[in-house]
Amino acid sequence: MKRSDTHVAVLMGGWSPEREVSLSSGRECAKALRQAGWRVTEIDVDRGIAGKLSAVKPDVVFNALHGPVGEDGNIQGMLNILGIPYTHSGVRASAVAMDKPTAKDVFARHGLRCPEGRVVTLADFEDGEPLEPPYVIKPIDQGSSVGVHIVREGDNYRPTKADWPFGDAVLVERYVPGRELTVAVWDGEAMEVTEITSDRGFYDYEAKYSAGGSIHLLPAPVPEDIRRQAMDIAARAFRSLGCRGVSRADFRYDDTGGGPGELYLLEINTQPGMTPTSLVPEQAAHLGIPFPDLVSRMVEDARCDD
DSSP: OOGGGOEEEEEEEOSSTTHHHHHHHHHHHHHHHHHTTOEEEEEEEOTTHHHHHHHHOOSEEEEOOOSTTTSSSHHHHHHHHHTOOBSSOOHHHHHHHHSHHHHHHHHHHTTOOOOOEEEEEGGGGGGSOSSSSSEEEEOSSOOTTTTOEEEOTTOOOOOOTTTOOSOSEEEEEEOOOSEEEEEEEETTEEEEEEEEEOTTSSOOHHHHHSTTSOEEESSOOSOHHHHHHHHHHHHHHHHHHTOOSEEEEEEEEEOTTSSSOEEEEEEEESSOOOSTTSHHHHHHHHTTOOHHHHHHHHHHTOBOOO
16 A cells, blocks of 8 residues: 555644653654654644544554553553554553563563662552662652653752652652663664763753753764663563564763663653654664654554564
């Protein structure tokens, strides 16, 4: 079927905390797909999405959603039922990747090093520090660093029901000093390593999405052995979860003690940002793949779960 005869629905928006980021990704992907010759409909996802898709009748879905519902297996399961091929990972990989403690368990079984940590409750913070500072607290099922906080020595912050809208469970991890690295993976093959720096000192939500909030160094100025390790670990993590399509693996690289340093896998993002200046498209461009070609190939690879 010719591209002009293939109807692509780009799903974006939704109601997660990452709604605005998703709208940006979706609009840019829709624009690039039109440039590449596809017939495109943009859909702002709400709880009536199944009815919208039945009315629009797309041949394929480009999933530009971020965060819960769009990234955690829910949308993927619905698309499987409707029989509409879609981009990115399927139900199981999406659900496991979004549940950080479960993903860490899978990574550990595959010999992939993550920061030490555990799941605690909000009540546990009333009894004192769950770990020796510095440590990181995270929601167990959010993306884009939503809710992430570094607790340093002397920091009095404690999550409570009043300011923690992510349920009773909290993931706490040892803080790994050093540098932030990320590796895009496409169909099991690592693309390149990017280092991310920020004047904020931490690549949080504001640093990721505010103008000038971060600087991307591509390729990352790291030793060649570390580059190879990061790309190998990213590909192994992708395979360990059963991902498909495009994903992104995030790392901390601790080179503060001299020597080559150590890599720690933080997580796999199965629905990474997809604006032309996002990390994955930047790595694709570095390899000579223009943004319209990247999103077109993602559409061509779309499928339902087997």
